[in-house]
Amino acid sequence: MTATAExxxxxxxxxxxxxxxxxxxxxxxxxxxxxxxxFASATMREIATNxxxxxxxxYYYFESKDAIVMAFYQRAQEEMxxxxxxxxxxxxxLEGRLRGIVGEKLTYFSSNRALLGALTAHTDPKxxxxxxxxxxxxxxxxxxxxxxxxxxxxxxxLPKNVAPYLPRLLWMYQMGIILFWVYDDSPGQARxxxxxxxxxxxxxxxxxLANFPLLRPMHKLAGELxxxxxxxx
Amino acid sequence: MTATAExxxxxxxxxxxxxxxxxxxxxxxxxxxxxxxxFASATMREIATNxxxxxxxxYYYFESKDAIVMAFYQRAQEEMxxxxxxxxxxxxxLEGRLRGIVGEKLTYFSSNRALLGALTAHTDPKxxxxxxxxxxxxxxxxxxxxxxxxxxxxxxxLPKNVAPYLPRLLWMYQMGIILFWVYDDSPGQARxxxxxxxxxxxxxxxxxLANFPLLRPMHKLAGELxxxxxxxx
DNA sequence: CCCTCACTTTGAACACGTTCGAAAATGCAA
DNA sequence: TTGCATTTTCGAACGTGTTCAAAGTGAGGG
Numbered sequence: 001m002t003a004t005a006e007x008x009x010x011x012x013x014x015x016x017x018x019x020x021x022x023x024x025x026x027x028x029x030x031x032x033x034x035x036x037x038x039f040a041s042a043t044m045r046e047i048a049t050n051x052x053x054x055x056x057x058x059y060y061y062f063e064s065k066d067a068i069v070m071a072f073y074q075r076a077q078e079e080m081x082x083x084x085x086x087x088x089x090x091x092x093x094l095e096g097r098l099r100g101i102v103g104e105k106l107t108y109f110s111s112n113r114a115l116l117g118a119l120t121a122h123t124d125p126k127x128x129x130x131x132x133x134x135x136x137x138x139x140x141x142x143x144x145x146x147x148x149x150x151x152x153x154x155x156x157x158l159p160k161n162v163a164p165y166l167p168r169l170l171w172m173y174q175m176g177i178i179l180f181w182v183y184d185d186s187p188g189q190a191r192x193x194x195x196x197x198x199x200x201x202x203x204x205x206x207x208x209l210a211n212f213p214l215l216r217p218m219h220k221l222a223g224e225l226x227x228x229x230x231x232x233x
Numbered sequence: 234m235t236a237t238a239e240x241x242x243x244x245x246x247x248x249x250x251x252x253x254x255x256x257x258x259x260x261x262x263x264x265x266x267x268x269x270x271x272f273a274s275a276t277m278r279e280i281a282t283n284x285x286x287x288x289x290x291x292y293y294y295f296e297s298k299d300a301i302v303m304a305f306y307q308r309a310q311e312e313m314x315x316x317x318x319x320x321x322x323x324x325x326x327l328e329g330r331l332r333g334i335v336g337e338k339l340t341y342f343s344s345n346r347a348l349l350g351a352l353t354a355h356t357d358p359k360x361x362x363x364x365x366x367x368x369x370x371x372x373x374x375x376x377x378x379x380x381x382x383x384x385x386x387x388x389x390x391l392p393k394n395v396a397p398y399l400p401r402l403l404w405m406y407q408m409g410i411i412l413f414w415v416y417d418d419s420p421g422q423a424r425x426x427x428x429x430x431x432x433x434x435x436x437x438x439x440x441x442l443a444n445f446p447l448l449r450p451m452h453k454l455a456g457e458l459x460x461x462x463x464x465x466x
Numbered sequence: 467c468c469c470t471c472a473c474t475t476t477g478a479a480c481a482c483g484t485t486c487g488a489a490a491a492t493g494c495a496a
Numbered sequence: 497t498t499g500c501a502t503t504t505t506c507g508a509a510c511g512t513g514t515t516c517a518a519a520g521t522g523a524g525g526g
């Protein structure tokens with residue numbers, strides 16, 4: 001080890017203004033190029049050049065090229081927060097709230113659809129950009145909490161053994177919709193709208209039907225399965 | 234363009250024995266290293282060295298590092314074919330057949346779980362290794378046909394509007410199970426077994442319940458949705 | 467025997483993401 | 497101001513996947 005700073009986490013004393021400016025400039029330069037020519041074909045050298053720094057500087061502020069996308073994602077999470085919370089207030093029904101959440105997200109990301117692809121591209125939980133990995137735990141949990149609130153005061157009554165998993169299941173569902181959207185080539189991503197409308201109806205119908213006695217064996221199975229796979233947390 | 238051969242597709246005259254031997258040697262060397270240290274950290278130079286050729290030769294036989302994994306996948310498909318067909322004959326019930334198919338696959342890949350991860354890691358249909366992409370169309374369609382046969386003479390009766398999609402849905406389901414298995418850290422991948430058993434029960438129960446009049450609105454929704462999303466093919 | 471021509475093999479070279487030692491800039495206490 | 501530690505910047509260098517012009521190989525025809 002040398003005298004170099006350890007992780008790009010300045011010790012916060014003075015001069016934090018200027019360095020934040022630089023970090024911001026690099027991020028912005030990167031996003032412009034990402035949007036223009038895609039994540040893969042963007043070059044760290046080019047990003048650095050456009051931000052008027054040397055490559056090394058880019059790596060002083062961002063651990064890796066992936067980390068830049070991650071920073072974009074984190075910023076998105078912060079910027080979307082108010083709109084998402086507002087969406088919860090706008091409607092009391094689960095349907096309205098889910099429409100609100102997913103709608104807000106797709107709107108927010110609409111000009112960055114390809115870039116979002118860099119995030120959804122990795123299934124492997126060990127990959128730093130995977131939506132299922134450790135690196136994204138914080139964001140994911142905040143999101144799950146949002147769905148928990150969406151469910152909380154709405155009129156959905158579920159069997160006790162599946163209810164605790166509903167927020168996580170809804171998060172998964174939302175993830176699927178977004179994933180589909182990212183790779184949806186239809187004009188205006190019309191197919192995603194169809195998919196969302198259709199699956200949402202089915203979802204709500206399923207929740208309603210869940211209380212019929214006929215489906216009791218189903219609850220039991222589902223509850224046991226969820227407990228086993230998710231563990232106890 | 235030079236006098237170089239165009240695509241690694243020899244014109245078949247003489248000497249095809251030797252070149253196939255070389256191709257095989259490269260593939261084998263690569264697989265050994267992939268299994269030992271994973272796909273990512275394996276090096277084309279190392280693969281070439283272990284196969285007693287120069288890097289260039291490796292690229293003469295395989296378009297890319299990814300293409301080597303693809304070759305592994307194609308070989309797997311061929312080698313598994315008899316066992317999969319046998320599994321269909323072994324049982325007449327859908328449950329038995331699904332268990333057979335998934336069981337055979339997981340058994341076959343058990344010594345290459347990490348390597349399979351290189352294939353399942355990519356969601357993006359444009360990625361050459363994505364299970365959903367064009368590059369894997371042939372393999373995917375053969376697989377879907379297998380599920381079609383599995384459904385064909387079994388006793389499942391489904392509403393006419395969803396039945397045509399069942400093979401593709403089952404393929405998706407299987408894909409999900411395999412994906413879970415690839416990243417399943419539990420000892421002996423026990424969680425995957427739990428997941429498979431549980432979801433399979435739910436799946437079969439759903440198919441049974443599908444004929445109850447109560448669920449008619451569900452069929453309608455599902456049928457319309459599937460038609461819209463899958464298109465007409 | 468040697469020439470031809472397609473097939474095969476070679477390894478230097480390229481662009482990429484990333485690392486790192488060192489220098490420059492900055493901030494602060496004396 | 498000076499001296500010193502910390503933060504920031506730099507860019508050459510490394511290992512990677514991949515490309516490509518050049519050279520090697522060998523079977524069949526002259």
